[in-house]
Amino acid sequence: MSILIKGGRVINPATQMEEEADVLIEEDKVVEMKKNIEEKADRVLDASGCYVMPGFIDMHVHFRDPGFEQKEDIYTGMEAAAHGGYTTVLTMPNTKPVVDNPDVVNYVHNKAKAGNCIHVLQVGAVTKGQMGKELADIKGMVEAGIPAISEDGKSVMNAEVYREGMLEAAKYHIPVLAHCEDINMVHGGVMNADAKAKELGMPGITNSVEDVIIARDIVLSKDTGAQLHLCHCSTKDSVEMVRIAKEEGLHVSAEVCPHHFTLTSDDITEYVPQIEAGILIPKETDADTNYKMNPPLRTKEDVEALKEGLRDNIMDVISTDHAPHTFDDKNTSMKKAPFGIVGLETAACLTYSELVLGGYLTPMQMAEKMSYNPAKIVGIDKGDIQPGKKADIVIFDPKETYTIDKNKFASKGRNTPFHGRKVTGRVKCTICDGNVVFNEIKNKTK
Numbered sequence: 001m002s003i004l005i006k007g008g009r010v011i012n013p014a015t016q017m018e019e020e021a022d023v024l025i026e027e028d029k030v031v032e033m034k035k036n037i038e039e040k041a042d043r044v045l046d047a048s049g050c051y052v053m054p055g056f057i058d059m060h061v062h063f064r065d066p067g068f069e070q071k072e073d074i075y076t077g078m079e080a081a082a083h084g085g086y087t088t089v090l091t092m093p094n095t096k097p098v099v100d101n102p103d104v105v106n107y108v109h110n111k112a113k114a115g116n117c118i119h120v121l122q123v124g125a126v127t128k129g130q131m132g133k134e135l136a137d138i139k140g141m142v143e144a145g146i147p148a149i150s151e152d153g154k155s156v157m158n159a160e161v162y163r164e165g166m167l168e169a170a171k172y173h174i175p176v177l178a179h180c181e182d183i184n185m186v187h188g189g190v191m192n193a194d195a196k197a198k199e200l201g202m203p204g205i206t207n208s209v210e211d212v213i214i215a216r217d218i219v220l221s222k223d224t225g226a227q228l229h230l231c232h233c234s235t236k237d238s239v240e241m242v243r244i245a246k247e248e249g250l251h252v253s254a255e256v257c258p259h260h261f262t263l264t265s266d267d268i269t270e271y272v273p274q275i276e277a278g279i280l281i282p283k284e285t286d287a288d289t290n291y292k293m294n295p296p297l298r299t300k301e302d303v304e305a306l307k308e309g310l311r312d313n314i315m316d317v318i319s320t321d322h323a324p325h326t327f328d329d330k331n332t333s334m335k336k337a338p339f340g341i342v343g344l345e346t347a348a349c350l351t352y353s354e355l356v357l358g359g360y361l362t363p364m365q366m367a368e369k370m371s372y373n374p375a376k377i378v379g380i381d382k383g384d385i386q387p388g389k390k391a392d393i394v395i396f397d398p399k400e401t402y403t404i405d406k407n408k409f410a411s412k413g414r415n416t417p418f419h420g421r422k423v424t425g426r427v428k429c430t431i432c433d434g435n436v437v438f439n440e441i442k443n444k445t446k
């Protein structure tokens with residue numbers, strides 16, 4: 001099977017190449033890349049006007065499998081990822097059971113392989129059952145192929161236990177993906193602690209809840225030599241701390257999620273009644289719970305700092321924190337609803353609309369933060385389009401303008417605050433290991 005991608009603009013951070021070129025794929029690899037390839041391929045994809053970028057790599061998703069398959073399972077998660085232009089995702093371990101031993105790692109990897117769609121790399125928990133007390137079987141999970149460890153969903157609050165986990169990570173040369181939240185300071189907070197929270201009568205989450213753990217984890221990374229990757233940074237001071245850590249030459253990287261650079265807590269709206277299957281769904285709530293995520297949407301000042309941090313390459317990665325929930329899970333009050341929104345199918349268009357068209361990122365930087373940098377941090381040979389490399393590619397149309405429709409998501413989750421938002425930039429085709437796993441490009445008829 002051969003595929004020829006014709007007439008696109010190849011944007012490849014690994015070689016800093018940005019020019020028009022055709023890409024020829026044979027079996028699972030890129031074999032040729034130059035202008036006007038005349039080869040007859042089994043399939044020709046017309047990419048004129050589009051960017052041809054390395055397939056996106058999401059360092060932070062929740063596929064809810066095993067244990068919460070009503071929210072998402074590995075198959076629907078992979079499908080959503082393919083729709084979003086992703087060819088590799090790292091799934092977080094806060095499932096049921098928690099991924100704290102090689103058996104659960106193997107379960108996820110085997111199921112993903114059977115689904116034959118995109119690459120799924122399961123992250124291992126730091127502690128047994130994510131209880132924060134005793135280290136998980138990190139050695140066993142490394143042998144089963146985990147790319148990283150993380151306690152995502154919470155922080156390991158005992159600094160000594162976390163330090164021991166980091167020493168293990170350093171020993172096996174895998175990064176620690178850190179969810180930073182001092183749970184003792186949360187006090188039932190559901191959104192950012194600011195004027196908007198007061199107006200809505202909601203308990204707030206201060207920036208310091210996140211910032212104190214970021215500071216602690218940077219110190220622990222320095223102490224242990226572990227490679228630290230800070231998840232879903234949302235505060236102004238997180239950018240400042242990452243800047244200082246990098247200036248000190250520490251092994252620290254950081255990610256930002258599209259919702260944190262697109263929305264502020266002022267965007268949180270009152271609940272709008274919804275009709276599901278012809279029936280008006282009554283709701284006891286106060287605000288739209290699709291704006292509830294952890295860390296919460298912050299202020300304008302924080303958003304500006306995050307965008308500048310991404311622009312200045314202090315912040316390395318854009319990840320989604322894709323966190324699907326059922327309609328019923330979210331159809332309750334702000335206080336009761338679970339944290340989290342889906343993100344795989346809206347990340348690329350939001351990044352392009354807000355950051356590239358907004359003048360913060362070049363298309364090259366977009367490819368770096370959504371593919372090349374994650375590959376480097378995780379240490380996988382991906383995020384690079386060149387002859388000889390595996391063909392993981394996304395074709396992205398930077399001109400197409402459309403309205404986000406949650407009902408068209410491949411994910412089981414419809415929990416997004418972006419339904420109805422007008423955006424520019426659309427994923428047209430996703431190729432993983434030389435297989436077309438998502439395609440909207442029409443075949444040319446002669």
Ligand SMILES: [Zn+2]
Pocket residue numbers: 152153154179231232294295
């Ligand atoms: Zn998290």
